[in-house]
Each structure stands twice: as structure tokens, then as C-alpha cells.
Amino acid sequence: MNPIDLPVVALTLGDPAGIGPELIARLLGQTDATQHANLVLVGDPWLWAAGQQVAGVQVATTPVRSFAEVRGRADVHTPAWLAMDTVAPEQVQRGLAQAPGGASVLQVLNGCMDAAQQSEVDAICFAPLNKFAMKQGGLKHEDELHHFAEYLGVQGYFCEFNTLGELWTSRVSSHIPLKDAASFLSKDRIKDAARLIYRSLQAAGFAQPKVAVAAFNPHGGDGGTCGREEIDVIEPAVRELAAEGIAVGGPFPADTIFLKARDGEYQAIVTMYHDQGQIAIKLMGFSKGVTVQGGLPVPITTPAHGTAYDIAGLGRADVNATYNALRIAARMGAARLA
Incomplete structure (x- = not known):
């Protein structure tokens, strides 16, 4: 596939109190992570900086002002970075499920789904979230899948x-x-x-x-x-x-x-x-x-494990499942473009 035709995959940092920011930093620190998709990372700048610090990596990104700028970029092998201010550092206590973190997750995911409905994103891969935090932060459903389905109008x-x-x-x-x-x-x-x-x-x-x-x-x-x-x-x-x-x-x-x-x-x-x-x-x-x-109009994937609050911030998170989630999102996003 021509690099300029790669599917656009939105990546999120997940629950701010969990291992998600570290996982995404480790993922994007791998040299081949951008070979399969035109990636746009979405989230709070302070949280992304914290994830890189925990992971011990520094990832080059290309800032964009909107999802619309991502498709057709010349340098698709450098992740795009879309800053979204959703939660302040003082509202997050690492290792705890809290309402501000859950509300942050919802806001970021809703923004990604809006972009998917506008055909600006072909797939979404999100870092681990916490259902209890999300319910405290405004989730009205039993889980994120039912929220996605209602938000996207699935019948x-x-x-x-x-x-x-x-x-x-x-x-x-x-x-x-x-x-x-x-x-x-x-x-x-x-x-x-x-x-x-x-x-x-x-x-x-x-x-x-x-x-x-x-x-x-x-x-x-x-x-x-x-x-x-x-x-x-x-x-x-x-x-x-x-x-x-x-x-x-x-x-x-x-x-x-x-x-x-x-x-x-x-x-x-x-x-x-x-x-x-x-x-x-x-x-x-x-x-x-x-x-x-499954069953949504846009592919959405995530590692099957949770937020691992017990090891958040310790630099021990295993990136394998996150990498696999990205690969599946990229394959399914490419199939939508075919």
C-alpha cells in the first residue's frame, strides 16, 4: 500500500490514572508502529508527556489542529498529534479510578467517533479504560461498547x-x-x-x-x-x-x-x-x-487487559497487546478503504 493511502487510525491514551499513557509511548517508540497506519494520537499534552517519561522514550510527532489534517499527510511515518484538553494533572491520582479520569476518556473517545462519522478516521485504537471511573464520569451504559453503539447509531x-x-x-x-x-x-x-x-x-x-x-x-x-x-x-x-x-x-x-x-x-x-x-x-x-x-460502523480495538492501576507509573507495562490491537485496527481500517 502506498504510504499516503494508509488507513487513518486514532490512538488514545486511555484512563489517565492507569498504564495507558505509558503503553502508547512504548508503542510509538517502536520503529514499525507507524508502518501499518497513518496514526493520530489524541489526548492531553501533560498526560502524553507523563507517559513518555514513565516509558523512558521521547517520540517525535507532527502537531495537527484537527482530524481533517491527518489524511493525505506527506510524512505518515511520524504520528500526528492532536492535543485535547480534558483533565488537569491535579484531578488525577495515579492508580485510582476517579470521575475526572472517566470523563476524560469519554470526551476523547467521543471526539474520535465524531471524526469517524465524518470519514476523517478509519479506525480507533484506545488504551485501557476503567468502567467504574467512566460511570463516575458520566457513562450511562453498562460498558463502553453500548456507549459506542448508541453514539454511532447502531441498530x-x-x-x-x-x-x-x-x-x-x-x-x-x-x-x-x-x-x-x-x-x-x-x-x-x-x-x-x-x-x-x-x-x-x-x-x-x-x-x-x-x-x-x-x-x-x-x-x-x-x-x-x-x-x-x-x-x-x-x-x-x-x-x-x-x-x-x-x-x-x-x-x-x-x-x-x-x-x-x-x-x-x-x-x-x-x-x-x-x-x-x-x-x-x-x-x-x-x-x-x-x-x-464488533458490529460498529468503524473498527474499534483495545488491549484485552485493564488499566493495571497497581503498576501504573512503575515502567513495567507490557506493550504486546496494545501493538496487536493497533495491527488489527489498521487491517480492519484498510479493509474499509478497499
């Missing part, structure tokens, strides 16, 4: 994907009490989750992805003696997906399904609730995983 199905290398997972229900998970199971939700991750994998460069669908009950329900969700809901959904031409299998017991993916049989797993997939994928690669916000 169809959306869900989080968690990815680790060649393996992606989606889920039928997410940030809800476990006691409510069974009530969220339906053929339509299962089919929507499978279709969405199948299409998203294709957009990320997987030509022929294969999707595995997890069972809900222990041992896949043991023929109905340990629950009938597999017989009444999940198996019919899998049959209908196969009839549509999607390469899909299951339902497979949740305690063995990740072995099939690990061995390369499947590139995607549809899980029935949050921890069914999250425990496995974080155990397989906590420092490398990525969360993709």
Missing part, C-alpha cells in the same frame, strides 16, 4: 470480540449477572453472534474462517439430562447457520472447545456468556489479547 446486533493471534471469540451475552445468562440465549442471538464474527474475521484478512459454537451446560447438556438449551436452541441455530453457507460446528462442551481452536480446527468461537470465553483466552495469552468492538 443491529453488536458484541465484543476477544482475540488472541489467529483465534477470535464472541459471546451471546456479556456484562450481565450470570444468573441472567440463560434468559439471553436465543437462536437469533446465537446466529447474529456467529454471522458477525464470521464477517469480521473476513474483514480482518481471514479468507475462509471456521466458527465453533459452545454449549451452555456442563458436558453439552448430556443429551438433555443436564439442561435442554443445546437441544432446543443451540443445535437448531448451528444447523441454520450451516444452511446459510457459514463454516460452523457445534455445540461443543465449553471445557474442550478451546482445545479444538488451539489445534487450528477453528478460528472463531461463539461462547454463551462472558467468562465462558474470557477465562480461557486470558489464560492462553493475557499479555497479548485484544478486544474488538
Whole structure:
């Protein structure tokens, strides 16, 4: 791809009290970080300076006054820098979830989404945020994904994907009490989750992805003696997906399904609730995983780990997941331009 045609990816510093500023400084200190996208870093100048200090790097940037100046820049291998004043240093106590930090995150992300709606940004990659801080700072939803969906006017199905290398997972229900998970199971939700991750994998460069669908009950329900969700809901959904031409299998017991993916049989797993997939994928690669916000009109990615308040400011943050999140954002942003 001609450098001038690289997708524009907005990068944010995440929660001011967490490891996000350090992660972005480490990311942009890597020589190849700008090879895949025309990057625009967005955030508070003091916070960016603090992140570089913690990381022990000094990153050259090109100041811009608006997102509109980013596309078509001649020197795309130097990140653009868009300053946005959202929070004062005295309002942030490193390692604590606080309302000013949460409000800052919302303001920056909303600005990036505004730019995406104006076709000035092709993808967004955000450093880790904290849901409690954001709720204190004005978030009205259960999580950032639902905020993104409402802000961007999404009417169809959306869900989080968690990815680790060649393996992606989606889920039928997410940030809800476990006691409510069974009530969220339906053929339509299962089919929507499978279709969405199948299409998203294709957009990320997987030509022929294969999707595995997890069972809900222990041992896949043991023929109905340990629950009938597999017989009444999940198996019919899998049959209908196969009839549509999607390469899909299951339902497979949740305690063995990740072995099939690990061995390369499947590139995607549809899980029935949050921890069914999250425990496995974080155990397989906590420092490398990525969360993709699926079903939105603009690709949005982030490292799958959190703000790591306990090590904020210590210079110990691992940048691998952030780098992977940027690569996925760049690939999906490029697919939108194709």
C-alpha cells in the first residue's frame, strides 16, 4: 500500500490514572508502529508527556489542529498529534479510578467517533479504560461498547470480540449477572453472534474462517439430562447457520472447545456468556489479547487487559497487546478503504 493511502487510525491514551499513557509511548517508540497506519494520537499534552517519561522514550510527532489534517499527510511515518484538553494533572491520582479520569476518556473517545462519522478516521485504537471511573464520569451504559453503539447509531446486533493471534471469540451475552445468562440465549442471538464474527474475521484478512459454537451446560447438556438449551436452541441455530453457507460446528462442551481452536480446527468461537470465553483466552495469552468492538460502523480495538492501576507509573507495562490491537485496527481500517 502506498504510504499516503494508509488507513487513518486514532490512538488514545486511555484512563489517565492507569498504564495507558505509558503503553502508547512504548508503542510509538517502536520503529514499525507507524508502518501499518497513518496514526493520530489524541489526548492531553501533560498526560502524553507523563507517559513518555514513565516509558523512558521521547517520540517525535507532527502537531495537527484537527482530524481533517491527518489524511493525505506527506510524512505518515511520524504520528500526528492532536492535543485535547480534558483533565488537569491535579484531578488525577495515579492508580485510582476517579470521575475526572472517566470523563476524560469519554470526551476523547467521543471526539474520535465524531471524526469517524465524518470519514476523517478509519479506525480507533484506545488504551485501557476503567468502567467504574467512566460511570463516575458520566457513562450511562453498562460498558463502553453500548456507549459506542448508541453514539454511532447502531441498530443491529453488536458484541465484543476477544482475540488472541489467529483465534477470535464472541459471546451471546456479556456484562450481565450470570444468573441472567440463560434468559439471553436465543437462536437469533446465537446466529447474529456467529454471522458477525464470521464477517469480521473476513474483514480482518481471514479468507475462509471456521466458527465453533459452545454449549451452555456442563458436558453439552448430556443429551438433555443436564439442561435442554443445546437441544432446543443451540443445535437448531448451528444447523441454520450451516444452511446459510457459514463454516460452523457445534455445540461443543465449553471445557474442550478451546482445545479444538488451539489445534487450528477453528478460528472463531461463539461462547454463551462472558467468562465462558474470557477465562480461557486470558489464560492462553493475557499479555497479548485484544478486544474488538464488533458490529460498529468503524473498527474499534483495545488491549484485552485493564488499566493495571497497581503498576501504573512503575515502567513495567507490557506493550504486546496494545501493538496487536493497533495491527488489527489498521487491517480492519484498510479493509474499509478497499
